[in-house]
Amino acid sequence: MAASMENVEEIRNRIILGEFDIKNVHTTDYPGNYPGYDDTWDLEKFKKSFRIDIVQLDENSMEFDMVGIDASIANAFRRILLAEVPTMAIEKVFIYNNTSIVQDEVLAHRLGLIPIKADPRLFEYRNTVTGEAPAAEEEEGSEIDTIQLQLKIKCSRNPRASKDSADPRELYLNHMVYSRDIKWVPIGNQADVFAELAIGPVHDDILIAQLRPGQELDIVMYCVKGVGKDHAKFSPVATASYRLLPEIVLLEPVEGEKAERLKRCFSRGVIDLEDVKGTKAAKVVNSRLDTCSREVLRHDDLKNVVKLGRVRDHFIFTVESTGILPPDVLVTEAIKLLMAKCQRFINELGNPHS
Incomplete structure (x- = not known):
């Protein structure tokens, strides 16, 4: 017997969290998955239901809702953010002098992972540069595809330090090497083109190495444009993730001591108590804050009064930038x-002989 239209609609739009299982798990809108229901994809319907709502935005992080799309599209955005949005990162490290205790390979790796504040949209990929160039220029790059950085620092004793002091911060000068010590060396006309841009490390307090008197670093670095699928150092985000919007429905009124226990089963801010004729009654305030722990299903007298679910086409995205963009x-x-x-892809479909 075919399911009613309302039941099929619920199956399409909700994932139900049971005590021991998860029901209605569907990851696609591909037509034909729901018998007895006309699920033909419709462009006008998609335009009407699709939306993006920005919930929180600052210079480092962003939270937004993407509603009315298939899970495959949501995951495509996540993967592109992680692996295909380009940035500038240190690719080549020329160590002319390193008398610290940090090995050259480890030092080069640490330098490569430091986020570099430079707009990648203003630069070209190294492999897209055409024309013949001298060997030295090809090695070092040019002003349109390369950023040159330099780290030159030497540790010495502080002549003004107290004789009784044992604090390295007072005894030595330049004994802590931070990312702020990395300086930008303009190539070609970069000093004029990027005069208003403070090219260099995003954060100035990243510890690179510790030195003692007589030890020094003399390093030249070259940054190039790349993407995260080639190396993680090019990834522009610290994290890019999404989750489905939680949905909590109270099937019947919950009052008194049961309401207080129900509130404790969820994250803070999800359930609140309101006064109804002198009795405390539970009310769903903000299901978005729920972590879907299913703690409430452990209580025999509560598990049948609450319906836990997630909206299948409502994705909550969290994007945390490394600070580059x-x-x-x-x-x-x-x-x-x-x-x-x-x-x-459309072009390939229209050109069958390619």
């Missing part, structure tokens, strides 16, 4: 990349 710019760039992929 603002998170809203990263999301915009990810959308542009996905559009370009779709256009390439």
Whole structure:
């Protein structure tokens, strides 16, 4: 017997969290998955239901809702943010002098992972540069595809230090090497083109090495444009993740001591108590804060009065930038990349002989 239209609609739109299982787990909107229901994909319906709501935005992180899309599209945005939005990162490290206790290979690896504040949209990929160039220029790059940085520092004793002091911060000068000690060395006309941009490490307090008197570092670094799928150092985000919007429905009134226990079963702010004729009654305030722990299902007298679920096409995205580009710019760039992929696919379909 075919399910009613309301039941099929619920199956399509909700994932139900049971005590020992998860029901209605569907990851696709592909037509034909729901018998007795007309699920033909419709462009006008998609336009009407799709939306993006920005919940929180600052210079380092962003939280937004993407509603009305398939899980595959949501995951495509996540993967593009992690692996395909380009950045500038240290690729080549020339160590002319390193008398610290840190090995050259370890030091080069640490330097490569330092986020570099430089807009990658203003630079070209190294492999896209055309024309013949001298060997030295090809090695060091040019002003349109390379950023040169230098780290030159030497530790010495502090002549003004107290004789009784045992604190290295007072005894030595330049004994802590931080990312702020890395200096930008303009190539070609970069000093004029990027005069208003403070090219260099995003954070100035990243510890690189510790030195003692007589030890020094003399290093030249070259940054190039790359993507996270080639190396994690090019990834523009510290994290990019999504989760489905939780949904909590009270099937019947919950009052008194049961209401207080119900409140404790969820994260703070999900359930609140309101006064109804002198009795405390439970009310769902903000299901978005729920972590879907299913703690309430351990209580025999509560598990049948609550329905736990998640909205299948409502994705809560969290994007945390490394500081190279603002998170809203990263999301915009990810959308542009996905559009370009779709256009390439359409072009391939229209050109069967390619």
